[in-house]
Amino acid sequence: MPITGSDLTRQTAAVLAEAIRTGEASAVEVTQAHLDRISSVDDRVHAFLYVDAEAAIDSARSVDAKRSAGEVLGPLAGVPLALKDVLTMRGVPTTCGSRMLENWRPPYDSSVVERLRAADIVILGKTNMDEFAMGSSTEHSAYGPSHNPWDLDRIPGGSGGGSAAALAAFEAPLAIGTDTGGSIRQPAAVTGTVGVKPTYGGVPRYGLVALASSLDQAGPCARTVMDTALLHSIIAGYDPRDSTSINAPVPNVVAAAAKADVRGMRIGIVAELNGEGYQAGVAQRFRESLAILEHLGAEIVEVGCPSFEYALGAYYLILPSEASSNLARFDGMRYGLRVGDDGSHSVEQVMSLTREAGFGAEVKRRIMLGTYALSSGYYDAYYGSAQKVRTLIMRDFASAFESVDVLVSPTAPTTAFKIGEKVDDPLAMYLNDIATIPVNLAGNAAMSLPVGLAPEDGLPVGFQIMAPPMADDRLYLVGAALESALYDQWGHLLIEEAPAL
Amino acid sequence: MTAITRAEVAHLATLARLDLTETELDHYAQQLDVILQSVARVSEIATADIPATSHPLPLENVFRDDIARPCLDRAEVLAAAPAHEDDRFRVPRILDEEV
Numbered sequence: 001m002p003i004t005g006s007d008l009t010r011q012t013a014a015v016l017a018e019a020i021r022t023g024e025a026s027a028v029e030v031t032q033a034h035l036d037r038i039s040s041v042d043d044r045v046h047a048f049l050y051v052d053a054e055a056a057i058d059s060a061r062s063v064d065a066k067r068s069a070g071e072v073l074g075p076l077a078g079v080p081l082a083l084k085d086v087l088t089m090r091g092v093p094t095t096c097g098s099r100m101l102e103n104w105r106p107p108y109d110s111s112v113v114e115r116l117r118a119a120d121i122v123i124l125g126k127t128n129m130d131e132f133a134m135g136s137s138t139e140h141s142a143y144g145p146s147h148n149p150w151d152l153d154r155i156p157g158g159s160g161g162g163s164a165a166a167l168a169a170f171e172a173p174l175a176i177g178t179d180t181g182g183s184i185r186q187p188a189a190v191t192g193t194v195g196v197k198p199t200y201g202g203v204p205r206y207g208l209v210a211l212a213s214s215l216d217q218a219g220p221c222a223r224t225v226m227d228t229a230l231l232h233s234i235i236a237g238y239d240p241r242d243s244t245s246i247n248a249p250v251p252n253v254v255a256a257a258a259k260a261d262v263r264g265m266r267i268g269i270v271a272e273l274n275g276e277g278y279q280a281g282v283a284q285r286f287r288e289s290l291a292i293l294e295h296l297g298a299e300i301v302e303v304g305c306p307s308f309e310y311a312l313g314a315y316y317l318i319l320p321s322e323a324s325s326n327l328a329r330f331d332g333m334r335y336g337l338r339v340g341d342d343g344s345h346s347v348e349q350v351m352s353l354t355r356e357a358g359f360g361a362e363v364k365r366r367i368m369l370g371t372y373a374l375s376s377g378y379y380d381a382y383y384g385s386a387q388k389v390r391t392l393i394m395r396d397f398a399s400a401f402e403s404v405d406v407l408v409s410p411t412a413p414t415t416a417f418k419i420g421e422k423v424d425d426p427l428a429m430y431l432n433d434i435a436t437i438p439v440n441l442a443g444n445a446a447m448s449l450p451v452g453l454a455p456e457d458g459l460p461v462g463f464q465i466m467a468p469p470m471a472d473d474r475l476y477l478v479g480a481a482l483e484s485a486l487y488d489q490w491g492h493l494l495i496e497e498a499p500a501l
Numbered sequence: 502m503t504a505i506t507r508a509e510v511a512h513l514a515t516l517a518r519l520d521l522t523e524t525e526l527d528h529y530a531q532q533l534d535v536i537l538q539s540v541a542r543v544s545e546i547a548t549a550d551i552p553a554t555s556h557p558l559p560l561e562n563v564f565r566d567d568i569a570r571p572c573l574d575r576a577e578v579l580a581a582a583p584a585h586e587d588d589r590f591r592v593p594r595i596l597d598e599e600v
Contacts, residue, residue, distance in 0.1 A: 104581055105580075105581055107573045107578050201558055244556070244560070307546065310542060310543055310545070313543045314540075316536065316539075316540045317540050324517060331518070333590060334582055334590055335583070338583030341584065345593060346593060346595065346596070347595045348518070349520075349593075352515075352520040353520050356519050356521060356522075364525070365533070367519065368514065368517055368529060369533060369536060369537070371516050371517045372513055372533070372537070375516075381541070381544055382537075382543075384553060385547035386540075386543050386547075387554055388543075388551040388554075390553075391553065392546060426536055427535060427536060442557055443558060469557070
């Protein structure tokens with residue numbers, strides 16, 4: 001479904017790639033159009049922390065040269081992409097939204113970046129995020145928040161709010177996010193875009209700066225389900241440099257997106273992720289989407305996942321525990337910030353002064369929470385119990401998937417909230433991820449796609465689809481079918497309704 | 502009931518190598534208490550008979566052939582370090598002056 005109009009920034013990645021392959025547009029023209037768009041709107045959106053126009057034009061030029069030389073181009077060759085600033089890219093600043101890594105230029109590429117380069121995708125720059133991916137709004141970025149293109153006074157979600165905002169502001173047709181507890185899906189939901197958290201181990205974590213290693217997963221973001229599938233197939237697959245990378249064929253997500261068929265599928269509504277606590281317009285669009293899926297030939301049933309009620313608690317013990325350990329590497333010795341190295345302070349004092357100055361409030365909060373949960377005397381009650389809840393959540397999923405093919409829920413309980421509304425109320429902020437967290441704890445795959453605007457505030461609503469591990473293709477079967485039905489109903493994609501900025 | 506005291510938060514900050522200010526200590530003591538009381542609910546269903554899960558995939562040790570591969574470029578790595586000297590990271594003194 002091509003986005004109509006001749007503006008290159010309003011096309012899908014699939015359409016742009018085809019135009020570049022046929023010579024209808026050059027990769028340089030496509031890249032320049034997006035750089036111009038960034039120049040004209042990013043002072044208001046603040047999706048990007050760093051834009052490397054010169055490098056982007058250079059890589060676009062090499063795509064055009066390959067085409068002229070008669071080389072066969074890949075499915076997304078020459079298409080611009082916005083990269084979340086938590087993935088390393090050799091020689092390009094990688095801050096993770098933190099003062100701790102301000103000006104750090106990594107000496108290596110992450111697996112994801114290697115694969116993007118190999119696919120001739122043009123990386124425009126690095127996108128804003130909550131510091132070290134801790135947050136649901138980008139307000140915890142040390143470099144200031146990103147703004148939601150639907151309403152600039154509102155948050156674009158987090159932690160990958162920069163990537164989602166770049167898509168919704170038509171600054172890039174593709175983006176990479178990372179999802180530890182919902183950081184791809186919740187930003188997608190509140191910006192009217194599509195985001196997928198692949199099965200844990202589906203996309204290698206090499207070069208992904210670790211937040212919580214047993215939960216972190218990089219994934220594709222775009223404005224359509226098919227674009228998301230095309231990007232998914234490029235970044236997914238085994239890499240021996242990540243010990244948790246799955247050595248098995250990547251599910252055929254592109255074929256699934258093309259098939260877009262739910263006939264005969266059993267779709268389960270998670271009883272615990274529905275009803276109370278969900279904004280009226282979110283619940284309404286969710287119900288309407290179920291009716292569409294039923295009309296398309298799916299059978300809708302309700303399933304219970306009783307342990308999900310405890311997922312948020314388990315997550316906010318497991319994540320801080322792993323984070324407190326992972327972030328110990330930021331000690332001011334080998335890279336990043338160093339404070340107080342004046343000859344009088346000892347190495348330990350320099351570490352403490354550096355971490356005090358380099359980390360923001362949310363990062364400190366979670367490091368201390370994790371240090372506490374792991375300390376002797378509390379370990380069994382907190383971290384140990386959380387790990388048991390994780391077992392129960394996996395059992396809930398396993399038993400649900402015995403009777404249904406996918407599970408569904410609203411992605412987030414509300415539409416985008418106002419910047420500043422929850423920034424110093426950690427528990428209120430944590431609740432944004434109530435529906436996305438269970439998937440991370442179990443390692444499943446999940447997608448969020450836009451299903452309309454909430455009538456009460458005119459802001460996008462996200463629909464979450466959850467599949468068993470390594471059944472990522474089912475997300476695309478269901479997502480593409482729903483997207484296509486909604487497109488027929490509206491005559492355009494939801495994102496076309498976003499304000500012009 | 503209080504889950505965590507201000508003195509405990511100060512101790513945690515020391516363990517975590519965070520040189521927190523007095524204001525931060527007050528603020529975090531209150532916030533961590535609220536968070537801990539909320540997340541402590543996990544113990545309601547975490548009974549003795551349930552095994553713990555540390556990881557979504559079953560992990561096993563992975564061996565590879567012992568083949569030399571190129572490592573990171575030393576100059577590039579040191580260029581990103583806060584301080585370096587003689588091709589090494591330079592760090593502050595590691596012993597106390599009194600010792």
